[in-house]
Amino acid sequence: MATASLPIRQEPRISAGLPRVGEFMRWSVDHKIIGVQYMVVALSFFFIGGILAMLMRWELLTPDVDFFGDGAVYNSAMTMHGTIMIFLWVIPMIGAMGNYVVPLQIGARDMAFPWLNAFAFWIIPPAGILMLLGWLVGPAEAGWTSYPPLSLLGHDGQLLWAVSLHLLGISSILGAINFIVTILNMRPEGMPLFRMPLLCWAVLATALIIVLATPFLAGALTLLILDMVAGTSFFIAAQGGDVLLWQNVFWFYSHPAVYIMVLPSMGIISEVLSVHSRKPVFGYRMIALSSMSIALVGFTVWAHHMFTSLTPELRIPFMITSMIIAVPTGIKIFSWLATIWGGKIHFTSAMNFALGFLSLFLIGGLTGVIVGSVPVDIHLHDTYFVVSHFHFTLYGGGVMGLFAGVYHWWPKITGRMLNEGLGRWHFWLTFIGFLWTFLPQQIAGMMGMPRRVATYDPSLLIYNQLSSLGAFVLGASALFFFYNLGWSLARGRVAGGNPWRALTLEWATTSPPPPLNFYEDPVPYPNPYGYGSDAAREYLDEQQRRFPAALEAPTDEGSTSASLATQPAGTSAGSSAGTSAGQQQ
Amino acid sequence: MAEATAHAHHGPSPQEQAENIKFGVWLYLASEVIIFSVFITIYAMFRAQNPDTVFHVREELGIALVSFNTFLLLTSSWAMVMGLRAIQAGKQRALMAWIGLTALLGTAFVGLQYVEYTELAHAGVAINNTNASVFAGFGMRFYTPTAFHGAHVIIGVIWALWVVWRAWKGRYSTENYVGVETFGLYWHFVDVVWILLFTLIYLV
Numbered sequence: 001m002a003t004a005s006l007p008i009r010q011e012p013r014i015s016a017g018l019p020r021v022g023e024f025m026r027w028s029v030d031h032k033i034i035g036v037q038y039m040v041v042a043l044s045f046f047f048i049g050g051i052l053a054m055l056m057r058w059e060l061l062t063p064d065v066d067f068f069g070d071g072a073v074y075n076s077a078m079t080m081h082g083t084i085m086i087f088l089w090v091i092p093m094i095g096a097m098g099n100y101v102v103p104l105q106i107g108a109r110d111m112a113f114p115w116l117n118a119f120a121f122w123i124i125p126p127a128g129i130l131m132l133l134g135w136l137v138g139p140a141e142a143g144w145t146s147y148p149p150l151s152l153l154g155h156d157g158q159l160l161w162a163v164s165l166h167l168l169g170i171s172s173i174l175g176a177i178n179f180i181v182t183i184l185n186m187r188p189e190g191m192p193l194f195r196m197p198l199l200c201w202a203v204l205a206t207a208l209i210i211v212l213a214t215p216f217l218a219g220a221l222t223l224l225i226l227d228m229v230a231g232t233s234f235f236i237a238a239q240g241g242d243v244l245l246w247q248n249v250f251w252f253y254s255h256p257a258v259y260i261m262v263l264p265s266m267g268i269i270s271e272v273l274s275v276h277s278r279k280p281v282f283g284y285r286m287i288a289l290s291s292m293s294i295a296l297v298g299f300t301v302w303a304h305h306m307f308t309s310l311t312p313e314l315r316i317p318f319m320i321t322s323m324i325i326a327v328p329t330g331i332k333i334f335s336w337l338a339t340i341w342g343g344k345i346h347f348t349s350a351m352n353f354a355l356g357f358l359s360l361f362l363i364g365g366l367t368g369v370i371v372g373s374v375p376v377d378i379h380l381h382d383t384y385f386v387v388s389h390f391h392f393t394l395y396g397g398g399v400m401g402l403f404a405g406v407y408h409w410w411p412k413i414t415g416r417m418l419n420e421g422l423g424r425w426h427f428w429l430t431f432i433g434f435l436w437t438f439l440p441q442q443i444a445g446m447m448g449m450p451r452r453v454a455t456y457d458p459s460l461l462i463y464n465q466l467s468s469l470g471a472f473v474l475g476a477s478a479l480f481f482f483y484n485l486g487w488s489l490a491r492g493r494v495a496g497g498n499p500w501r502a503l504t505l506e507w508a509t510t511s512p513p514p515p516l517n518f519y520e521d522p523v524p525y526p527n528p529y530g531y532g533s534d535a536a537r538e539y540l541d542e543q544q545r546r547f548p549a550a551l552e553a554p555t556d557e558g559s560t561s562a563s564l565a566t567q568p569a570g571t572s573a574g575s576s577a578g579t580s581a582g583q584q585q
Numbered sequence: 586m587a588e589a590t591a592h593a594h595h596g597p598s599p600q601e602q603a604e605n606i607k608f609g610v611w612l613y614l615a616s617e618v619i620i621f622s623v624f625i626t627i628y629a630m631f632r633a634q635n636p637d638t639v640f641h642v643r644e645e646l647g648i649a650l651v652s653f654n655t656f657l658l659l660t661s662s663w664a665m666v667m668g669l670r671a672i673q674a675g676k677q678r679a680l681m682a683w684i685g686l687t688a689l690l691g692t693a694f695v696g697l698q699y700v701e702y703t704e705l706a707h708a709g710v711a712i713n714n715t716n717a718s719v720f721a722g723f724g725m726r727f728y729t730p731t732a733f734h735g736a737h738v739i740i741g742v743i744w745a746l747w748v749v750w751r752a753w754k755g756r757y758s759t760e761n762y763v764g765v766e767t768f769g770l771y772w773h774f775v776d777v778v779w780i781l782l783f784t785l786i787y788l789v
């Protein structure tokens with residue numbers, strides 16, 4: 001059986017060195033390279049989507065159309081913002097986190113299908129560019145939900161939008177198949193399913209939803225594209241089509257998809273909360289299984305997006321399922337609270353963002369219950385209340401969790417720590433800016449401000465100006481983040497193998513890990529969250545000795561290069577390890 | 586897919602990787618099932634609501650040609666199974682012959698489907714019939730799933746030829762035939778989808 005101790009007296013190792021920049025710019029089948037590729041692409045699109053948000057909020061500073069000059073331009077900005085944020089930022093970010101961390105966490109050398117993994121990634125950049133090219137031929141303007149008949153009346157950009165989304169869907173299906181096979185089939189001995197880290201559970205649940213839900217989108221998009229180019233009329237009511245068909249199929253995909261966007265972040269914060277408060281996860285099984293039940297129930301709620309367009313008899317059943325899905329989420333929230341309860345909380349940036357997730361996602365979830373109840377939704381449907389609600393879940397939930405993940409695993413990925421001071425600035429500006437932006441929108445929404453328009457009633461001016469100012473703070477906060485990433489690469493402290501003293505396997509190797517991840521066959525610690533026991537402390541001390549941030553007694557120049565000499569060839573350059581002192585939390 | 590995990594002592598063993606590949610193909614087929622079910626559901630709803638239109642089409646169509654075509658596809662699935670048996674018994678040439686036959690029958694299927702499409706087009710069943718036509722609304726709901734299926738057959742034929750080529754290069758053996766097996770899974774899937782479409786469109 002698995003033992004808790006590392007093999008005795010191994011040479012200490014500092015770092016396998018970062019791969020050269022060129023390695024990230026070309027085809028590679030190494031899951032770590034691919035993970036970084038995903039992350040760079042996703043962050044670039046986050047930047048673009050963010051700029052669009054700033055422009056929209058600038059337009060909304062006044063009740064009339066002025067900045068954009070034409071309401072249609074606002075609509076296209078809104079459409080591109082939504083689509084980019086979802087399909088080119090949050091979803092590729094799952095690929096980033098999942099790719100980099102999951103194989104390491106289960107002690108695998110790579111994903112099950114490395115070639116397929118690379119292929120799935122390389123679909124994304126061309127698809128993203130195709131989406132952006134829409135600006136040249138008249139962009140999509142029908143919102144990220146692309147309801148016909150509106151989406152059939154638009155410019156050619158609408159077609160590019162659909163084709164691009166189709167490609168992105170294929171990419172994420174292929175990626176998800178890879179995750180499922182990897183997680184279910186490639187765990188080492190000593191790691192049964194119920195000892196698997198919670199991030200893996202979350203990615204598994206997400207991947208299952210992707211495989212079973214994304215094809216609905218693919219089917220719907222195929223028909224939409226045929227309507228555009230082949231003269232069919234699946235969605236044209238005047239010629240025997242059915243507009244509600246799109247709404248049904250689209251939401252049959254897209255409601256499960258909102259869990260695609262938040263489940264990975266739930267997995268991330270399950271890791272972060274436990275590690276940074278030095279306490280075992282409370283209710284491990286409940287957290288793992290609630291991910292699965294969210295995945296299942298997620299398939300039964302789609303029509304709550306259509307309370308106002310569907311036959312009224314169907315409202316109550318879908319309201320009930322929508323309320324039910326709050327239950328597993330509630331279980332998670334209480335388990336997380338119990339996890340940090342009485343713990344030794346370290347307010348690292350990763351932890352701050354995880355706590356931010358807890359508070360903001362809670363509001364997102366509660367507003368979800370509000371719009372999920374039919375009588376209220378009849379009033380709130382398509383208002384800014386909904387805009388506020390889904391930003392609380394997507395940004396306050398999804399994106400906060402992703403930030404927590406980046407702060408948590410960045411040292412593993414690059415071998416260098418991020419700046420905690422900048423991290424704190426980033427967090428507080430995000431947190432405050434976020435509430436500042438999206439709370440006034442709730443009021444505007446309740447007062448009846450419709451979404452997806454560039455103009456509004458002058459009586460709503462104050463809420464919109466508040467919201468816009470908040471948005472600029474929120475936009476500025478992201479600059480601290482990007483600056484921090486650059487700062488860390490240039491000046492960051494060397495991280496060492498396990499800067500957070502975490503028990504999961506990704507930390508049982510150097511940062512960054514060597515090409516095949518581990519130096520000998522990895523043996524998982526029996527309980528991935530067994531913090532606070534003497535055995536865990538010993539295990540971590542031994543690990544600290546094996547993968548230190550610096551050698552304890554540097555003997556001239558010889559020491560680092562001696563330990564690096566045993567590494568695979570070509571990785572010794574670029575590692576300036578051994579210059580700064582080893583560190584504890 | 587397999588060559589990238591060539592780090593023999595680190596990655597999964599060949600048997601484990603074969604299991605991984607089969608599992609992956611099953612998941613892929615699960616997602617295909619869903620795309621097809623979208624198209625099939627749309628046809629079924631139309632069928633339920635417009636029995637008259639479907640009746641008119643059936644009058645034009647006749648069932649002889651498509652029944653023969655279905656027979657061809659079923660036979661091809663049988664040939665495929667024989668091919669798999671052959672390689673399990675280590676018979677390379679038989680493998681090539683059977684899978685070659687599979688490809689041939691698949692090609693014939695696509696050819697006859699083309700003939701059927703031409704006849705339908707002559708009869709006036711188009712992808713964009715107007716409301717005035719007796720076939721209104723039928724064409725697009727018929728051509729989309731069947732053409733999508735036809736595309737799968739074409740890809741299957743290419744896949745079969747690739748299997749033949751690899752067999753000719755001696756890549757398969759009694760131990761290593763997962764490449765044939767996965768093709769078989771796919772081909773059976775294509776077959777099953779056709780039986781569903783055939784039943785739904787031509788029989789009920």
Ligand code: HEM
Nearest residue numbers: 053056078082085090143144145394395451452453471474
């Ligand atoms: C800087 C932060 C952000 C600001 C200020 C912002 C602002 C906005 C605004 C003004 C709209 C248009 C509302 C309307 O006219 O109906 C919008 C829509 C949207 N946003 Fe954001 N947003 C931000 C971040 C995000 C993030 C991170 C995501 C997702 C991860 C996201 C997802 C969406 C979606 C899906 C839409 C809906 C588009 C549609 O109606 O089709 N946003 N956002």
